[in-house]
Amino acid sequence: MRRISVDIGGTFTDCFLVWDDARVEAKALTTHHNLSEGFLAALSTAAAELGEETDDVLAGVESVRYATTLGTNALIQRSGPKLGLITTLGYEHTITLGRGLQYGDGLTDLEKSDLPGADRPIPLIDPEHIVGVRERIDHAGEVVVPADREDIRAAVQRLVEQGVRGFVVVLLHSVMNPEHEDLVEQVVLEEYPGSYLGAFPIVCSHDVSLKKGEYTRSMSAILDAYLHREMQHGLRSLERALRERGYRRPMQIVHNSGGMSQLNRTHALQTIHAGPVAGLNAAEQVSDELDIDELITVDMGGTSFDIGLVTGGGIRFYEFDPIVDRWRVQIPMVSMVALGAGGGSIARYDSTHASIEVGPDSAGSDPGPACFDMGGRLPTVTDADLVLGYLDPDYYHGGKLKLNRRRAEQAFANRLGKPLGISGQEAAAQVRKIVDNNMAQGIFKEVALKGYDPRKFTILAYGGNGPTHACGFAEDLGVQRVLVPRNSAIFSAVGAGNMDQLHIHERSVYLSLYEALSQSLFTDYEVLNGHIDELRERGRKDIVRQGHAPESVQFRVEFDMRYGDQLQLTSMIVPFDRFTSARQVLDMIKRYHASYGDRFGEGTQTPETGIKVNQIRVVAFVPLEKVTFRGDEGAAGSSVATAGTGGDQHGGDGGTALATAPARLAKGTRQAWFDGAFAETQVYDYDALGPDDVIDGPALVEAPHTTFVVNPGWRLSQLDSYFIEMRRTA
Template sequence: MRRVSVDIGGTFTDCFVVWDGEYIEAKALTTHHNLALGFNEALGKACNVLDLQLEQILSQVDSVRYATTLGTNALIEHKGPKIGMLVTAGFEATVPLSRARGYGEGLDNLGQQDMPNAQRPDPLVLPHMICGVRERVDFQGKLVMPLDEDDVRTQIRLLVDRGAEIIVVALVNAVVSPTHEQRIEEILLEEYPSHLLGAIPVILSHQVAGRKGEYVRATSAIVDGYLHSTMYHALSALEQNLRAHRYEKPMLVIHNSGGMAQLNSTDALQTIHSGPVSGIGASEHLAMQAGLGNVVATDMGGTSYDIGIVVDGGIKHYDFNPVIDRWLVSVPMVHLVTLGAGGGSIASYDRMYNTVKCGPESAGSDPGPACYDRGGMRPTVTDADLVLGYLDPKNYAGGSIPLNPRRAKAAIEDTLCDDLDCSVIEAALLVREKVDDNMANGLFTELRARGYNPKDFTMLAYGGNGPLHCCGIAQNLAIDKILAPPLSSVFSAVGAGNMHQLHIHEQSLYMVLYDSNTRHLFDDYDRFNSIVTELKELGTQDLLRQGASREDICHNLELDMRYGNQLVQTTAVIPNHEVHGPGDVLALISQFSNDYGKRFGEGSQAPEAGIRINTIRVAAFVRHETVQFEDIKPLPPEQRKAPPPPGSSRKCYFVGHQGSLDTPVWNRADIKPGVQISGPAVVASEVTTFLVNPGWNFVAARQGASWFLRA
């Protein structure tokens, strides 16, 4: 297997290369003005390890895969085109009103409790850029009013005159009858053919989101349209860079659904959070191979701290209506929680509580933390880690980024020390304690909200800063097992390399399996089977178009079901994809009942209210060869070995300990499997730093995996 996978983050571009059984990890600073430069630098470092040229690798690999946060950053920074929107006449206010709850989407719990003072998000499409067209179909897809094509042409010209750079079409009930949306696209291409310089893209809502819910479907299409140009130009530039270096195969892009597809089969909305989702995919893969049981995946990079849960040997949690930035959308996305806490998170003085505040603002890669000596003036978490002695200023990132301790101390002193009336070391300890507490609180909330006890989980700590902060986070949660997985600094890039090609298609409907009023059991088997067959064929055609063989394509069927008119939906995974009689219908009901009982408690089922299906969803996928992990469980205590003599030592400061502690420093390459090191200790590698707090043991495992166990 020869493969290149890349995770482009807000601060670093991580690269993972598989070359005939050899695994190489490399990092470079993300070059936001041209992502290809950072990619070339990171891949160039891997080329040096293999003693090969860039062109030699790219001309011989079977695939190049990208996961990126580019779309996330563009949305947060509001860098997008001017959008024009066509809706059914009379529904022009649907998006601006945002169900009257748009104030609260994307806010934390405290912000949602103070809704009168909540700040509304800046709209992605301005009210005067929303125009109604005369047409209407009902909830069953039956024609109520035909499309007035002359009116459509008038409204399109009006939007273009007002400066629309992209047109989003979101008509009522378009998911059950998309004919009018499709005709509007045809009219727009007639008015502005693709060969004209002024041609503009058009986004149809039913192609972006296949479920009912006019507002969330509209916002999904708006977000997709808002990111379309940014993602198209940036990813196209990356693809052109590959072509210039003799890579001739299609570029693959990771999706937030947990799969991947070629660039020409990728919507911009599907790339949101694709980097962290790749890390969760790698965590699932590792947990299943190593038999780790319940794991909580934590990815601490330079900009953010991402949390994902994998339970029972590989069950992921999905969000079917996730909130992206401040917008509720309708796409299936692997569930994750993102906190503004990374190595580049800026520390500031919190006047209200007379303490330190960390994040969510980040210094990013340009200028970066003050210690990078690139012009950054404000202190960050990385500056605090350097001042506290955890980082080697001459050997950070393999020596590629020399650190300036004087800059770090000056930034902390100028920003924090006077207001807090403390020394530089005391301020750095406060920064360290605050950021670890923030991450621990986020982790605790996520686990407890889903009914889990943190003690029952193994914490996976990866990302460039994960092994540096994991002990401080875990000891706040009473977690006693931490695993820094193999290739931990580029673990999300490893996950991108393990993804399978996958497309998800879904259809909203009103299908009653059991009518409690008439006690009638569903018997329209042909309708159910035809919908499933159609969704399977859509996914199959997506994969065939990308070169997959029909015999390699697999399908999973999921149904969103509910009792009566309950608001809560439960997703049931159905092994039998066809129904041909009452027995098959009862099997669907039984599967739903079992899943509902596991989620809400046995006995909470309410079939007397009726049972209905709201969404049918089919995932079509093709499995690919994956990276294999060896047995990485730690040896029992009696079989562990003493460490070799440390290479050096330095004074480090730890939260909860007075004064400095003499801390031995080892090189990770010198630590063989089975070796145990008691904290305090620092184990350094070219790509990350493992900090062993007092009261913890560091135990080396196979394949570069590292365990942190409470002493």
């Protein structure tokens, strides 16, 4: 196996290179002006570690898998093209009116507490560039008013004269019958062919989403078109750079749906938040290989803190109408919550409340935290970790990035210490406490709202800063056990490399498996099977177009179900290929009843209100060879994995005596902040850690790309050669 997987974050670009039996991790600062520079810098570091030339590696790998932030950057900078919207006459104001709470979407909890004072997002399409055409298709897909070519041609001409650089087509009920949207696209291409329009996108809403919901479908198509140019230019330039260096295969792009696809089969909207989803994908594999059904995944990088949930049983949580920036959209996105609590999150003095605020804005990689000594002057979480003694200024990023402790101390003293009347060190301690508490609250909210008790879960912590803060937010949550993968700093890149070729297609339906008024079961199997077959065929074609044999394609069918008209939807895996009997319908009802009771408490089910299916989702995928997280030479770490029990190998109850770590692990000591004061703290070498070694806190364990902070009352040990376990002992 030879493959490259890359995850680009706000601060670092992470690279994971699999080269036969070798597993190499590398990092480089993200180059926001040209992402390919950071990509190639990280890859060059990995290739050098193998003793290979970068061009030889690119020529020899089977695939390059890429999780990008291009779309996120385009939204932040509002750098998309001028777009025109063609919609049904009379519905030109849909996106400006939005939904009832539309202008609250994407705001922080604090901002939502004052919605009357909140600002609506600036529209991505100017109202002057929205035109209506005479046509109408009803809710069942029947043509009521035929579309007129001349009317469409006039509308397109008006937009072109206004200088638009892309077209979005959203017509009423096109998910039931796309005939009129296809006609609009045909007219545009006839009047202004590719030689005239060049790379200007024409995006029809039914190509992006087959779900009902006029506003969210409109925003899905608009965002996809808005991001198209930035994605095309950025990824095509990267693809050219790779080809110039010897890579000849199609580039694979990670999707936020939990899979990946070739560049030419990727919608721009599918790349938003793809990096964190890649990490969650790896966590699902960890759950399966270690037989742990309840995992909270936390990815603390330089910019954000991403929270996910793995509950086993093959169930994956999706956002049904996720928010991207300030807009709700209709793509099947794996459920992740992002907080502004990364290493680069900026700490500020709040004069109104005489307190400290941390995040959500980040210093990023340029200029970065004050300690990076690249021009940043504002204190960040990384600066706090340095001031408190947790980070070695000479060993950050494996010693490749020297940190300036004096600048970090000045930032805290001047920006926070003086207005609060405390020392810079005390201000840094407050920042760390605040950010750990913010992360704990974010985790609790995410887990509790899905009906689970976080105290029953194990935390899987990764990202460059995950092991540094894991004990802190785990204590606040009451979680007793934390697992950290050996290459935690690039874990999402590992997940990107392990993704399957996968496409998701879904459709809105309104089916009652159990009709409460008539007390009858669903019997129209032909209609249900027709929907499933249609979505299966779409998925099959998508994957076959990418060179896979039709017989290699596998499918998973999911229903989004609810009781009556409640808002809560639950995703259920369907164990049947086709529905042919009432027994199968009853089986689905029983599965849903049991799942709902497990999550929200037995007795909360309300079958007397009816049981409905609102969405049908078909996941088409081809399982690809994966790097395992334990076992033998296939392990994702650079060393060979050995068998582990998955249990508490070294005790872990409150009465266990403190263990003495072997002297060979010791690197020295330094002053670090624990229990409200600095204390001389032992520092250990992560690379020397063996399977029988135990380290009790307080302690620091230094790895090339992260530092483990072991709080008092916690114990660190090696679960196997790939996972580190931190367990609470007091």
